Amino acid sequence: MAGINEIIHQPVRLRIMASLVTLKPKEQVDFVYLRGLLKVSDGNLGAHLQKLEEARYVKVEKTFVLRKPRTFISATAKGRSAFREHVAALKSILQRADIPASE
């Protein structure tokens, strides 16, 4: 089983990934909406998204909707799988800790 993912483990990035994997695979969320959801600043969200994009865990798409520029973000298949593995690794730490030392 894969271990803790250091890129995803950072709290803001963990929340970003948890939010994005909640969407259906073909869905993308608006940058401004995600910023409000996570209660972080523009710069902070941008920096963490860049890190996740470099790891190819998220896809950032800039577009125009009714002549207004908008940025949409989605989790990639690689990102979804990395998040699942990270959560599994966290759960396994809890399970290990639950096993009494004498066993």
Place this chain on the structure above:
Amino acid sequence: MDVSREEAERALDTARDAAERTKKMLAYAGADALLVLWGVIWVFGYLGSQFLPLVAGWLWLALNGTGIALSVVIWKRSAPVRSPESGRIGGRIGATWGLLYLYVYLWIGLLWPFLRVRGHEQSQMFYRHLGAIAGSIPMFAYVVMGLWLASFMLWTGLAVTALTILGLILVPAYFSLWMAVLGGGTLIGTGLVIRNRWK
């Protein structure tokens, strides 16, 4: 990377909270702006019914047309999530509301032969009751949404429905004014609550 049990537990809680929050916010996606828009339309519409009864029908027609057009623009501009199915989903939501009103008026139409509306006073009363029915339709939606999503919508829906009926009985002469404040105010207020609570 070493992660303690406490840290792992905290991280899982953080991920769970973020996922729950996202699900909840998506359920209300874009509803805040639409509720405020229709609240404003109701305020003007019911004020028109109260103070300009002769042109109220045309006023409602114009307001509803404007509301539908603006709803499409708001949905396209501010929908927080897009997917190949977004347009279809937006269309379905709009169609659901349209069909809800259409069916209610169809049922009233079916009962029409048995409705004996005679004279000015009775027709005024009939239109007031029609206004109460139209006003209570979104409250029915509130109650249903409240059962599934957030209890505050359930109680708001029930309270406003009760107050609508109370207004009809207690202040019939000022019923449209009552609905402008109560119905319009509720839609605007709920929109603002959703915006502040989940944004």
